[in-house]
Amino acid sequence: xxxxxxxxxxxxxxxxxxxxxxxxxxxxxxxxxxxxxxxxxxxxxxxxxxxxxxxxxxxxxxxxxxxxxxxxxxxxxxxxxxxxxxxxxxxxxxxxxxxxxxxxxxxxxxxxxxxxxxxxxxxxxxxxxxxxxxxxxxxxxxxxxxxxxxxxxxxxxxxxxxxxxxxxxxxxxxxxxxxxxxxxxxxxxxxxxxxxxxxxxxxxxxxxxxxxxxxxxxxxxxxxxxxxxxxxxxxxxxxxxxxxxxxxxxxxxxxxxxxxxxxxxxxxxxxxxxxxxxxxxxxxxxxxxxxxxxxxxxxxxxxxxxxxxxxxxxxxxxxxxxxxxxxxxxxxxxxx
Amino acid sequence: xxxxxxxxxxxxxxxxxxxxxxxxxxxxxxxxxxxxxxxxxxxxxxxxxxxxxxxxxxxxxxxxxxxxxxxxxxxxxxxxxxxxxxxxxxxxxxxxxxxxxxxxxxxxxxxxxxxxxxxxxxxxxxxxxxxxxxxxxxxxxxxxxxxxxxxxxxxxxxxxxxxxxxxxxxxxxxxxxxxxxxxxxxxxxxxxxxxxxxxxxxxxxxxxxxxxxxxxxxxxxxxxxxxxxxxxxxxxxxxxxxxxxxxxxxxxxxxxxxxxxxxxxxxxxxxxxxxxxxxxxxxxxxxxxxxxxxxxxxxxxxxxxxxxxxxxxxxxxxxxxxxxxxxxxxxxxxxxxxxxxxxxxxxxxxxxxxxxxxxxxxxxxxxxxxxxxxxxxxxxxxxxxxxx
Numbered sequence: 001x002x003x004x005x006x007x008x009x010x011x012x013x014x015x016x017x018x019x020x021x022x023x024x025x026x027x028x029x030x031x032x033x034x035x036x037x038x039x040x041x042x043x044x045x046x047x048x049x050x051x052x053x054x055x056x057x058x059x060x061x062x063x064x065x066x067x068x069x070x071x072x073x074x075x076x077x078x079x080x081x082x083x084x085x086x087x088x089x090x091x092x093x094x095x096x097x098x099x100x101x102x103x104x105x106x107x108x109x110x111x112x113x114x115x116x117x118x119x120x121x122x123x124x125x126x127x128x129x130x131x132x133x134x135x136x137x138x139x140x141x142x143x144x145x146x147x148x149x150x151x152x153x154x155x156x157x158x159x160x161x162x163x164x165x166x167x168x169x170x171x172x173x174x175x176x177x178x179x180x181x182x183x184x185x186x187x188x189x190x191x192x193x194x195x196x197x198x199x200x201x202x203x204x205x206x207x208x209x210x211x212x213x214x215x216x217x218x219x220x221x222x223x224x225x226x227x228x229x230x231x232x233x234x235x236x237x238x239x240x241x242x243x244x245x246x247x248x249x250x251x252x253x254x255x256x257x258x259x260x261x262x263x264x265x266x267x268x269x270x271x272x273x274x275x276x277x278x279x280x281x282x283x284x285x286x287x288x289x290x291x292x293x294x295x296x297x298x299x300x301x302x303x304x305x306x307x308x309x310x311x312x313x314x315x316x317x318x319x320x321x322x323x324x325x326x327x328x329x330x331x332x333x334x335x336x
Numbered sequence: 337x338x339x340x341x342x343x344x345x346x347x348x349x350x351x352x353x354x355x356x357x358x359x360x361x362x363x364x365x366x367x368x369x370x371x372x373x374x375x376x377x378x379x380x381x382x383x384x385x386x387x388x389x390x391x392x393x394x395x396x397x398x399x400x401x402x403x404x405x406x407x408x409x410x411x412x413x414x415x416x417x418x419x420x421x422x423x424x425x426x427x428x429x430x431x432x433x434x435x436x437x438x439x440x441x442x443x444x445x446x447x448x449x450x451x452x453x454x455x456x457x458x459x460x461x462x463x464x465x466x467x468x469x470x471x472x473x474x475x476x477x478x479x480x481x482x483x484x485x486x487x488x489x490x491x492x493x494x495x496x497x498x499x500x501x502x503x504x505x506x507x508x509x510x511x512x513x514x515x516x517x518x519x520x521x522x523x524x525x526x527x528x529x530x531x532x533x534x535x536x537x538x539x540x541x542x543x544x545x546x547x548x549x550x551x552x553x554x555x556x557x558x559x560x561x562x563x564x565x566x567x568x569x570x571x572x573x574x575x576x577x578x579x580x581x582x583x584x585x586x587x588x589x590x591x592x593x594x595x596x597x598x599x600x601x602x603x604x605x606x607x608x609x610x611x612x613x614x615x616x617x618x619x620x621x622x623x624x625x626x627x628x629x630x631x632x633x634x635x636x637x638x639x640x641x642x643x644x645x646x647x648x649x650x651x652x653x654x655x656x657x658x659x660x661x662x663x664x665x666x667x668x669x670x671x672x673x674x675x676x677x678x679x680x681x682x683x684x685x686x687x688x689x690x691x692x693x694x695x696x697x698x699x700x701x702x703x704x705x706x707x708x709x710x711x712x713x714x715x716x717x718x719x720x721x722x723x724x
Contacts, residue, residue, distance in 0.1 A: 002492055002493050002495070003442075003443060003489075003493060004493075005435070005439050005442055005443060005493060006433040006434060006435040006439050006493055006494075007433065007434055008431060008432065008433065008434075009424050009425070009426060009432035009433055009434045013424065013434065014424070014426050014432055017424055017426070017562065017563050018424075018426045018427070018563065018565060020504055020506070020514065020565055020567075020571045020573070021571070022567065022569060022571060022572075023569075023571075023572050049381070058381055059378075059380060059381030059382075060381045070583060070587035070588075070589075070699075071585065071586065071587040073698075075583060075587075075699055077578065077583070079578075082578060082589075083577055083578050084572065084577050085572050085577060087572065088572055088573060088574050088577050088578065091571070091573060091574070092573070092574040095506075095511075095512045095514075096410070096411065096510065096511045096512060096513075096574070099385070099411065099510075100411075100510070102411065102510040102511070102512070103510075145587070145588050145589055146577070146581060146588065146589050146590070146591045147588060147589075147590060147591070148590075148591060148592050149590050149591065149592045149593045149594070149595075150590065151590075151593065151595075151597070154695060155687075155695060156684065158687075158691065158695075159597075159684055159685055159686075159687050159691070160682070160683040160684055160685065161685065163635065163644070163677065163679065163685045164644070165635070165643070165644045165645075166642075166643045166644070167642065167643065168641055168642055168643070168644070169641055169642055170642075171639070171640075171642060172639070172640030172641065172642065172673055172723035172724065173723065173724060174711060174721045174722070174723060175721075175722050175723060175724035176464045176465045176721065176722040177465055177711075177719060177720070177721045177722075178465040178466055178467055178468040178607075178719060178720035178721070179468055179719055179720075181464075181465075181466050183376075183378065183466060183467065184376075184467050184468040184469060184472060185374060185375070185376055185377070185472075187370075187374065187469060187471070187608055188370045188608075189608060189609075189610065190370070190393070190394060190608060190609045191610070191612040192612055192613070194612075194613045196613075196614075196616075246382075246384050246412065257381075257382055258382060
């Protein structure tokens with residue numbers, strides 16, 4: 001018997017949240033988008049992680065290619081080599097992408113990006129338009145590449161036999177060691193003290209991760225810089241930084257991620273982070289003399305695409321002037 | 337000579353310690369600072385969409401403290417208050433409903449202990465021994481006591497229509513990671529949970545509400561549970577097609593590989609906790625679990641699987657929960673090849689790496705439940721090896 005707890009979900013509420021698309025296309029909104037529009041959106045929103053041609057960048061996923069590699073030593077699993085349903089592409093782009101700005105694309109934009117992915121994989125021509133009407137006419141190459149879990153039939157008969165307890169095999173020897181590959185992060189070794197004095201001295205190879213993280217004394221210059229900043233503003237900026245840290249890093253050991261690391265950004269020429277692949281638009285702005293002053297940063301943070309059209313920072317911007325000032329103060333606290 | 341720790345008055349035996357107001361909510365004493373989740377940076381592009389590892393090598397018992405239980409996020413751990421929380425049931429139901437957190441607290445409550453294991457636990461080891469430490473090879477698991485509302489109770493409130501054969505569950509976070517679950521499982525033992533180990537869920541585990549899907553892969557345990565859609569088929573989302581499917585040697589892939597098969601690992605000694613004493617009595621201990629039911633037996637071998645002996649199981653094993661085993665051993669100082677082998681109540685015996693690879697090849701990524709080997713040399717140092 002129902003308890004009568006909860007309230008009826010309103011149609012607008014269901015529409016807002018029930019966005020799942022089924023393999024037969026149920027759930028798709030009306031509309032469409034073409035390859036060319038998709039390419040523009042791709043360059044703007046997706047290429048920073050997935051490459052201009054969906055070939056992938058850094059450790060981020062490659063989206064197309066790899067057809068026929070599923071039996072290789074290193075299979076390349078992409079939308080055209082592995083994904084069974086186009087509905088999954090549409091649904092995932094719509095609900096989860098772009099990374100750090102999910103649910104900001106319109107339905108037509110999702111159609112266009114999906115069309116561009118199909119085009120990049122060579123599955124459609126450049127004049128193709130994907131719509132809710134022709135959606136289910138597209139079959140992905142690996143649609144038949146999946147079968148339902150058969151472990152109960154294939155594995156259980158083998159793995160439910162009475163286990164052997166003695167003389168089960170020939171004496172063993174080492175055939176592979178993790179230390180030969182040497183990709184394990186450093187970790188401390190746990191050792192104890194024993195009353196019989198049997199404990200060997202800790203081996204010189206023992207590693208303690210924390211040992212390498214000794215903070216260096218702050219240079220005097222930095223201390224002066226810090227003193228001139230309003231601590232409350234910096235603290236507010238640190239809170240606002242949450243929305244930036246998906247892509248950007250600051251502080252000791254900051255590295256380029258989705259976006260460049262931002263140590264020392266205030267006062268520097270745009271495009272200053274070594275090794276970061278900036279957009280052509282940002283490089284052009286840098287060559288044109290753009291320097292990240294408090295003023296230019298404020299304009300950029302308010303509307304990234306307004307100051308530098310077609311740059312790759314897919315970020316909606318910060319509307320609040322106070323919040324921008326706080327963010328800039330926070331960035332200055334890392335700019336000595 | 338006399339031990340000065342005994343013969344001399346120590347500071348803590350003379351001076352005062354901290355008062356009861358010093359730590360209103362305590363952290364472990366600083367000597368245990370090394371018992372933390374660890375990340376393997378090269379595994380993923382960004383820590384926001386990544387996984388870390390439970391320090392299983394440094395824990396004992398069965399319950400994983402929330403503060404060091406592994407995390408997996410697809411778009412970061414989000415902050416959402418109980419007051420902001422909403423849960424919706426939509427689709428093939430008589431009455432689409434919205435619940436608040438308070439609504440859930442008014443419903444009959446259940447409580448169970450279950451393990452949550454990422455399907456990719458051990459995934460880096462398919463091709464060979466790669467990561468050197470139980471934390472890294474087997475740390476994508478935690479085991480907690482959950483309190484919440486049975487998913488069945490919520491579905492009954494909405495009234496599932498006869499054609500509603502699947503549910504699709506998704507989260508509030510920016511990935512809104514979604515998974516399809518057959519109705520039979522949804523009505524069986526799934527819990528919409530809000531407490532773990534007696535306290536509110538931690539942010540990184542889905543505060544205020546996550547789904548618990550006992551015995552099934554951790555990816556289905558959707559955090560920040562937002563919506564339960566009732567459908568007449570699976571959604572075939574990204575997380576159940578392009579990911580969490582098991583590529584087989586013939587280039588085809590298994591899908592819907594939900595159950596986590598029986599598995600065990602010796603947590604100590606292991607590469608992070610070597611044998612730091614000489615020959616003599618020692619404790620070999622570890623964890624065993626099965627998504628098919630209770631662990632009924634764990635065998636331990638010190639010679640790489642030539643001979644096996646039954647370990648002691650601590651406490652009463654519970655279905656689809658982690659079981660602790662102990663093997664009291666007298667070490668002769670010779671090198672050891674330590675292995676453990678779990679057996680569950682269905683008679684499933686944890687397979688060797690050779691057995692698994694013979695069926696699944698090297699590209700499966702997920703569901704590696706093979707027997708692990710630690711080589712312990714004459715100095716007591718332990719390392720991750722494969723044997724032939």
